[in-house]
Amino acid sequence: xxxxxxxxxxxxxxxxxxxxxxxxxxxxxxxxxxxxxxxxxxxxxxxxxxxxxxxxxxxxxxxxxxxxxxxxxxxxxxxxxxxxxxxxxxxxxxxxxxxxxxxxxxxxxxxxxxxxxxxxxxxxxxxxxxxxxxxxxxxxxxxxxxxxxxxxxxxxxxxxxxxxxxxxxxxxxxxxxxxxxxxxxxxxxxxxxxxxxxxxxxxxxxxxxxxxxxxxxxxxxxxxxxxxxxxxxxxxxxxxxxxxxxxxxxxxxxxxxxxxxxxxxxxxxxxxxxxxxxxxxxxxxxxxxxxxxxxxxxxxxxxxxxxxxxxxxxxxxxxxxxxxxxxxxxxxxxxxxxxxxxxxxxxxxxxxxxxxxxxxxxxxxxxxxxxxxxxxxxxxxx
Numbered sequence: 001x002x003x004x005x006x007x008x009x010x011x012x013x014x015x016x017x018x019x020x021x022x023x024x025x026x027x028x029x030x031x032x033x034x035x036x037x038x039x040x041x042x043x044x045x046x047x048x049x050x051x052x053x054x055x056x057x058x059x060x061x062x063x064x065x066x067x068x069x070x071x072x073x074x075x076x077x078x079x080x081x082x083x084x085x086x087x088x089x090x091x092x093x094x095x096x097x098x099x100x101x102x103x104x105x106x107x108x109x110x111x112x113x114x115x116x117x118x119x120x121x122x123x124x125x126x127x128x129x130x131x132x133x134x135x136x137x138x139x140x141x142x143x144x145x146x147x148x149x150x151x152x153x154x155x156x157x158x159x160x161x162x163x164x165x166x167x168x169x170x171x172x173x174x175x176x177x178x179x180x181x182x183x184x185x186x187x188x189x190x191x192x193x194x195x196x197x198x199x200x201x202x203x204x205x206x207x208x209x210x211x212x213x214x215x216x217x218x219x220x221x222x223x224x225x226x227x228x229x230x231x232x233x234x235x236x237x238x239x240x241x242x243x244x245x246x247x248x249x250x251x252x253x254x255x256x257x258x259x260x261x262x263x264x265x266x267x268x269x270x271x272x273x274x275x276x277x278x279x280x281x282x283x284x285x286x287x288x289x290x291x292x293x294x295x296x297x298x299x300x301x302x303x304x305x306x307x308x309x310x311x312x313x314x315x316x317x318x319x320x321x322x323x324x325x326x327x328x329x330x331x332x333x334x335x336x337x338x339x340x341x342x343x344x345x346x347x348x349x350x351x352x353x354x355x356x357x358x359x360x361x362x363x364x365x366x367x368x369x370x371x372x373x374x375x376x377x378x379x380x381x382x
Contacts, residue, residue, distance in 0.1 A: 039054075039057055039058040039373075039375065040053075040058065041057060041058050042057035042058060042059045042376045045059070045075060045351070045376075046091060046351060047351060048351045048352045049351070049352045049353055049378055049379045049380035049381075050378070050380055053378060054378060055377065055378050055381050055382060056336070056339075056375055056376070056377055056378070057375070057376050057378070058373060058374075058375060058376075059077070059089060059355065059373075059374040059375065059376050060094070060095040060373065060374045061370040061371070061372070061373040061374075062372075063087075063371075063372040063373065064081045064082070064085075064361060064372065065081055065082040065083065065359060065361050065372060066079050066080065066081055066082075066344065066345070066357045066358075066359070066372055067079075067080045067081070067082050067113070067114065067115050067116070067117075067174070067344055067345065067357070067359075068080050068115060068116045068118075068174075068175070068298065068344075068345055068357075069117070069345055069347050069355060069357055069374065070117050070118050070129075070347070071347070071349060071350055072119065072123065073123060073124050074091055075091040075350060075351070076088060076089060076090050076091045077089040077355070077374070078100070078117060078119070078129065079374070080116070080117045080131060081099075081114065082108055082114055082115070082362070083106070083108045083113060083114070084102055084103045084104070084105075084108060084113065084114045084133070085099040085101070085102050085103075085114065086099055086100045086101040086102075086103075086114070086117065086129075086131065086155060087099050087100065088100050088153065089374070096153070100150070100153055100154060100155050101148065101154070101155040103133060105133070105135050106133045106134065106135065107133075107134045107135050107136045107141060107167075108134075109134065109141070109169055110170055111169065111170050111171070111362075112133075112134030112143075112167055112168070112169065112172050113133065113134055114131060114132075114133040114134075115131075115132045115134070115172065115173075115174030115175070116130075116132040116174045116175045116176040116177075116186075117129065117130065117131050117132075117176070118130050118176045118177050118184075120212060121178050121182055127149050127150040127151060128147055128148070128149060128150075128212070129147070129148050129149075129150055129155060130145055130146070130147050130148075130161065130176055130184065131145070131146055131148070132144070132173075132174050132175075132176050132186065133146070134167045134172055135167075141166075141167035141168050141169070141191070142163065142164055142165055142166060142167045143163075143165040143166075143167040143173070143174070143188065144161075144163035144164070144165060145160075145161040145162050145163075145176060145184070145186055145210075146158050146159065146160055146161065147159045147160075147161050147212075160214070161184070161210065161213070161214035162186070162203075162208070162210060162214050162226065164203065165186075165203045165204065166188075166190075166191040166193070166196060166202065166203065166204040167191055168189075168191040168192045168193075169192070170189070170192050170234075171190050171191050171192050171233065171251075172188070172189045172234075173186070173187040173189040173232075173234060173235055173236060174187065174188075174189075175187040175235070175237055175238050175298065177238045178212075179209075179240060179246065180240055180244050182212070183209050183210065183211060183212075183217055184209070184210045184211070185207060185208065185209055185228070185238055185246070186207070186208040186210065186226075187207055187208075187232070187235040187236060187237075187238060187248065188203055188204055188205065188206050188207075188208065188232070189204065189205065189232070189233065189234040189235070190204050190232070190233055190234065190270065191204045191205075194233070194271035195271070197230060197231050197232055197233065197270045197271060198230065198231060198267075198270075198271075200225065200227055200230060203226070203227070205230065205232045205233065205270060206227050206228070206229065206230050206232060207227075207228045207229045207232065207235060207238075207248065207262060208226040208227060208228055209226060209227075209228035209264075210226050220264070221264045221265030222265070228262075228264055228265075229262055229263070229264070229265065229266050229268060230266075230267050230268070231266075231267040231269045231270050231272075231283075232248075232250055232268055232270055233250055233251055233252065233253070233270040233271070234250060234251040235248050235249065235250040236249055236251065236298065237296060237297055237299030237308050237309070238299060239299040239300050239301040239306055239307075239308075240301060241301045241321055242301070245261055245321075246261070246262040246263075247259060247260065247261060247299060247301070247321070248260050248262050248299070249294075249296035249297065249298075249299050249308045250268070250270075250285075250296070251295055251296065252274055252275070252288065252289065252293075253274060255275075255289060255290065255292060255293055256274045256275035256288050256289060256291075257289040257293060257294040257295060257296050258274075258287075258289075258296075259286050259287050259288070259296070259306065259308065259319055260283065260286060263283075266283050267281060267282045267283065268282065268285075269282040269284070275288050276288070286319075286330060287319060287330055289313075292313070293312045294310045294311075294313040294315075295311035295312035295313055296308045296309065296310055296311075296313070296317065297309045297310075297311055297343070297344050297359075298345030298347070298357070299346065300346045300347055300348040300354065301321075301348065302348040302352075302354065302379065303379065304320060304321065304322070305318045305319060305320050305321060306318075306319045306321050307319075307348075307354060308346065309343035309344055309346045309356065309357070310334070310343055311342045311343065311359060311364070312342070313337075314337065314338050314341055314342055314343065315335060315337040315338070315343070316334065316336050316343060316346060316356065316377070317332060317333070317334050317335075318332070318334070318335060319331070319332050320332075335377075335382060336377075340358050340373070340375060341358055341359075341365050341366065341367070341368070341371070342358060342359040342360050342362065343356055343357065343358060343359065344357045344358065344359035344362075345357040349376075352379060352380075353376050353378060353379055354376070354377040354379055355374060355375070355376055355377070356374070356375045356376075356377060357372070357373075358371060358373050358374075358375070359372060360372055
């Protein structure tokens with residue numbers, strides 16, 4: 001068999017070497033053509049979806065590991081940066097240079113740091129903002145939820161809602177959100193000690209449910225306990241659909257990442273079952289990633305679908321939840337695969353668009369110029 005002629009060897013060799021070098025450069029993030037860096041600015045943040053502006057536009061850039069984002073009633077955005085800063089994107093002035101708050105107690109280590117943020121359902125009356133972060137005590141890591149009061153672009157009056165949640169370099173959970181019932185839901189990881197997920201006496205590897213003051217609701221499934229569900233490895237996304245069902249994303253053990261429907265008192269199996277495994281009264285996921293890896297984080301519900309951000313998957317995933325039709329034939333598709341790198345959060349804005357937070361500076365990504373970023377997605381043309 002004739003593979004090549006001696007006459008075309010030099011040019012073929014040069015092309016082969018060039019292709020290899022380009023591949024290496026793209027893999028290490030050395031070439032910005034790996035993914036879009038020159039996004040048009042999102043100048044009309046108050047506008048709803050429409051064909052008059054691009055599919056993806058830039059809200060803010062040069063951020064340091066943004067983790068969670070929430071909208072204020074006036075359309076401004078408040079978000080966390082993992083090293084310990086709470087920042088504001090004003091709906092008229094854009095990103096403010098100075099943080100609203102820097103929390104010195106934050107222990108930014110591994111996956112830990114300043115993580116989730118949410119606002120009180122009655123924010124316009126009380127101006128309460130809640131954050132979840134990692135801290136150190138007696139050479140051990142923990143996580144806590146703290147409430148602040150916003151006044152004139154400052155956060156003050158820290159009130160601890162819950163603390164002593166086991167923490168570590170990995171598996172801190174960290175998502176917080178108010179549900180339609182007015183209760184505060186908190187996801188916690190197993191802190192690298194998988195057996196804690198099955199221990200109802202531990203706050204690790206759980207989804208917790210609390211009042212806005214940190215009290216235990218009387219209708220929680222376990223008496224005198226904030227535990228709402230157990231058997232979680234590292235859940236990082238919460239979203240309610242139009243039927244009031246709670247969906248949660250969860251990191252699997254390298255593969256078999258999960259999307260679950262969360263119901264009070266249920267056991268979601270970690271570390272005893274993963275993927276399609278079944279055992280006793282443990283719940284299997286609605287869908288999972290099989291032998292692929294999503295590394296799913298923040299989640300949002302919009303227009304009949306649950307969207308969730310993929311870290312290692314580097315994509316925005318969309319699960320059509322078919323409300324009222326069950327979950328047996330759920331369809332999953334991905335958007336923007338590899339275009340923005342690692343995605344930490346997705347939020348449905350009051351304008352009907354989706355907002356993405358990248359996480360390329362978290363030590364596991366391949367950052368390009370002006371990372372990390374907040375990106376608006378025009379859902380009408382997605």
